[in-house]
Amino acid sequence: MIAGAAATRLYSYLLFHVFAEVFSVIIAGSIFALAWNTRRFQKSDLLIFIGIAFLFTGFVDLVHTLSYHGMNILPDDPDIPTQLWTAARSLEAAALLAAPLMLRKKGREWTIFAGFAGVTAVLLLSIAAGIFPACYIAGEGLTPFKIAMEYLICFALVLAGVHFWLNRDAFDPTVLSFLLAAIAATTISELSFTLYVGVFDGFNMLGHLLKIVAFALIYVAIIETGLQRPYDLIFRDLARTEALVRKERDTAQNYLDIAGVIILALDPEGRVTLINRKGEELLGLPLSEILRKEWFYTFVPKADQKEVLSAYHDALNGKSGFETHENGVISADGTVRDIRWANAILKDAEGRPIGLLSSGSDVTEENLSKEALRQANQKIALLGSITRHDILNHLTALSGYLEMAKIKPRDETFLEKAGAMARAIETDIRFSAEYQRMGSSPPAWQNPVPLIRSCAAEQGAGEIVQVEIAPVLIYADPMLRKVFCNLIANALDHGEGVSRIVFAAEEKDGGLVIACEDDGIGIPPGEKEIIFSSGYGKNHGYGLFLIREILAITGILIRETGEAGKGARFEIFVPEGKHKKE
CATH class of the missing domain: 3.30.450.20 (PAS domain)
Structure with missing residues (x-):
């Protein structure tokens, strides 16, 4: 761009001058447009202050361009464009020097606009009325006032750079670097304008080229950087605020997650x-x-x-x-x-x-435990009533047999029957004590595999008991182990030569079926249900009855589905929600 601008000088200095000035005017207008339309989202008036300052600076530069010697649009007096240039640069330097003061102010855009409008009007009117000091005399060159103002402007620009640097924590580092570079380019540009004699000479051209560089840097700092990285626009506080909000949000989410x-x-x-x-x-x-x-x-x-x-x-x-x-x-x-x-x-x-x-x-487990304990208490209460009734019946029979033994002391039949009643009472009491343990503790998730293997080892059946169950947990009463122990004992005691007991599991009908199958004589069709009745069988009916009661606490069912003559098969159905993978 700079090379192209310099090349236009070979054709016409006026073309070069128009190119350089119009470029700066467009940049100034763009800065204002960005600042004005984003003022509601800014935390301070700094950007809007710079934007308004460049709007009026650009306006003065536009008038300067139209009045330049040879344009023949405004009165052709070479002093007027020089005065306008001095006025524009003074306005720009003063604005950059004061800009950091706006970091802690907000909502004064109309006051700022009116202030710059007033100052610009005074400058233009003073030039139009001939009050503004002369800056250029044809044939002689720059006036002492013009040279002094250029040095004063340079001094003000240096102070502005220092002011920005002292407030560097409030700016994005990239934006700050480009702003300082733009101030430096402007300062060198102003120094070159203290040296030219004619409005078309080399130092005048160098000053305008440096002005292009300065405005290009401002463009990169505010327009390009600002639009490409809106969260870092001008001052880093916006990005810091966003980072703080993000950190607080993440912290709050961490609290929620733990x-x-x-x-x-x-x-x-x-x-x-x-x-x-x-x-x-x-x-x-x-x-x-x-x-x-x-x-x-x-x-x-x-x-x-x-x-x-x-x-x-x-x-x-x-x-x-x-x-x-x-x-x-x-x-x-x-x-x-x-x-x-x-x-x-x-x-x-x-x-x-x-x-x-x-x-x-x-509260799933809590509800399951409450329901299981409720059912267990009901069963214990019912069993207590039944057991008391059975014991009273056995005591009545025992008393009768003892009385008959007194009448017929030589007949041992009555003593044997009395002994049988006493043993029946003992069985009732023992079973009652064991049954009372059921439901005394809340149900828990248990893996049946180690329970089955420990029962098999305890009964010396480790070699014939096979476990083909994948790792799974069952929600059942803590007496679940007794279920498997009783099933193994039942097969060994009643299977008549059982050589193989297999425990397997499969998902079926929405639940889990655990099967205990042996190769014994099996259960006759007419006895498949009554074997679970209390007191059925040869002193082992309580075992199967107890199994069903233990499982029922958590809604687990058991039935016998084997084929008589080929072996017994007990199926334990664990409903959905009462089993899960380990």
Whole structure:
């Protein structure tokens, strides 16, 4: 660009002069346009101050261009364009010197505009009226006033550079570097204007070339850099503020992520606007697949949607009752978890509801434990009643047999029957004590594989018991081990020569089926259900009865599906939500 401008000098100095001045006028107008249209987003009046200053400086430069010797547009007096040049540079130097003072001021753009308009008007009127001191005399060259003003302008520009440097922390380093370079180029340009004699000589041309350089640097500093990196425009505080906000946001998100509860925010339409890492883990989805999704229709079970959505809208409309709520939440794998929510309606400055902020605790295990303990207590109460009834019956029979033994002391039959009743009472009491342990502790997630293997080793059946179950956890009463021990004992005691007991598992009908299969004589069709009755069999009926009761605490079922003559097969059905991969 500079080479092109210099080349125009070979054709016409006036063309070169117009090119140099119009370039600076366009840059000045661009700076003003950018500053004026972004003033609402600026933290101080610095940029708008520079923009307004360059607008009026550019206007004076335009008048200077039109009045230049040889243009024949305004009166052809070589002193007038020199006066206008001096006025423009004085205005520019004064503005750059005062600009850093605007770093801590805001909202005074119209005052600044009026001030520069007034000063510019005074300068132009003084030149038009002949009051402004002479700066150039044809045939003699520059006046002492013009030379003194150029040195004064240079001094002011140097002070402006120092002023900017002292306030460097408020500026982007790149922008500051270009501004200081522009001030330096302007200073050298002004020094060259102290040396020329004719308005068309080499020093005059050098001064205009340096002015092109100076305005090009200002263009890069404010226009190009400002538009390409709007967050770093002129002063670095904007970028610092953004970084601070980002840091505070990330800090707040970190706090939310380490919280032991789910943090969820919804907009008035029920769309997710915020969720923490605990919530992501519960749903089994990344944040990008959760945000903006409709919470109630996407993550709440269909059976609960109507009730929960209605309660949410009631809360938005000011009705109470939604402060705490409990409902199921569906994860990506289809698992439903029970979540207890503490809700708060978010409101704007006018008090209008704008959404919901909730913290949720996963109470699935708690609810399962409560239900399991409730069922266990019911079963224990029922068994207590049954056991007391059985013991009383056995005591009545025992008393009768003892009385008959007194009457017929030589007949040992009654003593044997009395002994059998006593043993039956002992069995009832022992079983009652064992049964009472069921439900005494809350259910837990347990891996059946080590439980089965320890039972097999305990009963000396390690060689014939095979376990073909992948790592899995079952939610069951702590007495789950006794279930597997009793199944192995039942096969060994009643299978008549069992040589193989296999435990296997497969997913079926939405749940998990754990099968215990042996190669014994099996169970006759008519006895497949009654074997689980209390007291059935040869002192082992309580074992299968106890198995069913232990499993039923957490909703697990058991049945016998084997084929008589080929072996027994007990199937334990673990419903959905009561099993998971380890």
